């Protein structure tokens with residue numbers, strides 16, 4: 301041998317500037333409380349697959365029908381991801397190519413109806429997602445949103461009201477799911493309503509897929525035509541989206557009488573070639589890794605603990621006199637309600653961040669303040685639960701949140717101390733992808 305081949309150049313040598321910034325972010329995330337409910341820590345194996353050579357391959361099309369050669373192995377990877385998604389959720393069909401949650405939702409729209417269709421969804425200030433018909437998003441400009449949302453007084457969905465709206469408006473699709481609804485979605489009741497008005501029912505489970513897998517929340521799959529999700533939130537996978545659907549369209553005769561494509565085929569066509577080009581195979585491989593992890597009993601225990609932790613945190617805050625939207629939580633998130641407080645949601649979120657508690661300001665049902673200010677603070681437990689935190693840590697965190705809220709006008713006296721205490725707490729836990737054993 302003439303000389304040893306050089307080892308691949310690591311980021312540290314190739315680009316010290318970016319390397320240093322990633323290190324800086326790693327230190328930040330491992331010494332503060334990651335309480336944004338849509339964030340998490342992906343395990344190292346997921347990061348490894350995402351960072352693999354699969355990033356280099358073009359594979360437009362689907363397994364067995366690609367537009368490029370050399371995709372035999374890639375077909376096996378995508379087929380495995382699809383099979384795992386179907387088995388994990390008990391779905392008839394899965395598409396794992398969407399680049400993220402928003403493109404997955406775009407594909408659901410295109411598979412179920414063209415622009416101009418009427419859809420029901422929750423507006424962003426009421427807990428829905430941008431892609432559920434919000435005005436600045438394609439879903440609000442290309443589709444006609446009929447809004448529904450939690451009752452402003454109770455903070456809980458009122459199914460009689462949803463039924464009345466559906467009967468009056470007769471939408472083509474009803475979207476169920478959200479980003480800041482702390483209660484359970486009853487898919488069976490939505491399905492009854494959808495059937496009554498011949499609407500497709502679409503569940504967007506981006507935030508709560510882990511609770512469904514763990515069996516602590518109802519299963520949307522038997523009740524919905526299409527289910528959309530991300531894989532990077534509770535599922536702890538790579539940044540991506542996926543779709544589940546039935547194979548046959550039960551309204552084919554009504555809405556697509558001319559089409560020879562069943563629902564599964566229309567979903568696939570909507571993703572590629574209608575909306576996307578080449579799939580991100582490195583991400584699809586990482587998604588398969590996450591699906592595998594999600595079949596374990598440890599994952600189901602994690603799903604159960606997320607809710608137990610959130611309930612404990614909610615109890616700790618309510619015991620200290622704080623109001624929560626809807627009066628509590630059934631899932632992974634809660635929203636502190638500061639409508640009666642002299643300070644805004646934004647001020648509290650910034651104060652908490654200065655003490656090492658990272659969450660976000662958020663509208664509460666019936667919020668009189670503007671969306672860039674708000675009266676609420678949204679926080680969640682998935683990432684903390686991934687670190688292994690349990691009820692005793694939630695009690696500590698409720699105490700810290702209370703101290704920050706009681707010292708809003710003299711934060712500099714306490715923020716540094718709390719930040720140090722939080723960094724010490726974090727150092728006692730193993731962080732997936734960062735310090736995992």
Ligand SMILES: *Cc1c(COP(=O)(O)O)cnc(C)c1O
Nearest residue numbers: 400401402429478479504506507
């Ligand atoms: C996060 C989220 C999405 C969109 O996901 P992106 O990956 O950010 O595009 C869609 N719907 C819901 C309910 C979400 O929480």
